[in-house]
Amino acid sequence: MGPQLVSKGEFAAMINVSPGRVSQFIAAGQISAAAMVGSGQRAKIDVERAKADLRLTLDVSQRLGNGASTNIDPGLSGAAPISAPNVYDPEPILGIDHKIKQQKFEQLQRANRNAAVAEARDAGQLTDAQAAKAEMIKIAASMLDVFDGGINDMAMAVAAKFELPQRDVKHLMRTVFRDVRERAAKVARERGAEMPDLASTTIETEETDQTAVT
Incomplete structure (x- = not known):
């Protein structure tokens, strides 16, 4: 079975973003040329390849921008929005x-x-x-x-x-x-x-609170 090829508009619906946003992904190289089949208005997008590109190039803030989920999990091609906890595995990022x-x-x-x-x-x-x-x-x-x-x-x-x-x-x-x-x-x-070559001494240092490190 060959790759699933769709238009920019169809791909936008699949990942729950606007068609203009897909064009931005392509222009920025976040969707690579290898995920594109053809050129111009008739160009098609290899769904799984494009999603794989986006999983590598988009950070969490972009994927969850304004509280909306971007569906770029492999094998998910439905147009319905998917809640953020199911969209990606947060463990590696955390x-x-x-x-x-x-x-x-x-x-x-x-x-x-x-x-x-x-x-x-x-x-x-x-x-x-x-x-x-x-x-x-x-x-x-x-x-x-x-x-x-x-x-x-x-x-x-x-x-x-x-x-x-x-x-x-x-x-x-x-x-x-x-x-x-x-x-x-x-x-x-x-x-x-x-006499020892080294003599130990105690030096007081300021305590660092790890919770304050961001």
């Missing part, structure tokens, strides 16, 4: 709509998290753990340098107090301080190795 809203919701959540992280970083609540570790080791080393630089003054004070040769006192203090410095450096390295 599923797509849900996915779009879910994606928007997730985008808002990411934006909120990124904004919270940026705000915490600007407020000094976040820092690079590796950089902090290196800075702490640097501070410990600089303090040892301060003590090392003060040995001359301490040696002079001790030598004057106890009437000892300053050179001998200075040599003894440097020997002792060298041992102290090595032990302190070892402790600093061990503590630095124990």
Whole structure:
């Protein structure tokens, strides 16, 4: 059995729209050239092919414009209007709509998290753990340098107090301080190795209401 071919007016009656609307569908390419047989006023429309085109090219708002149903289900060729719930299966459309809203919701959540992280970083609540570790080791080393630089003054004070040769006192203090410095450096390295590369923190973000995402 061949395809069902009808005129534009007959097809308009079948899908419950005006003949002018069918002409608009054809002009806009919403009914493809493959669904047309012939040309001009005598052109015929392949019913099922044209309906298949419209199911792909018309969105829900167009199909239910002004509350009127557009009958483009396959195999339905009656002229009587068909109520909207029977015209199309809403589940795929609702599923797509849900996915779009879910994606928007997730985008808002990411934006909120990124904004919270940026705000915490600007407020000094976040820092690079590796950089902090290196800075702490640097501070410990600089303090040892301060003590090392003060040995001359301490040696002079001790030598004057106890009437000892300053050179001998200075040599003894440097020997002792060298041992102290090595032990302190070892402790600093061990503590630095124990520090985690990442430290967790809690950042408050604004709650996003999914019901507000449209």
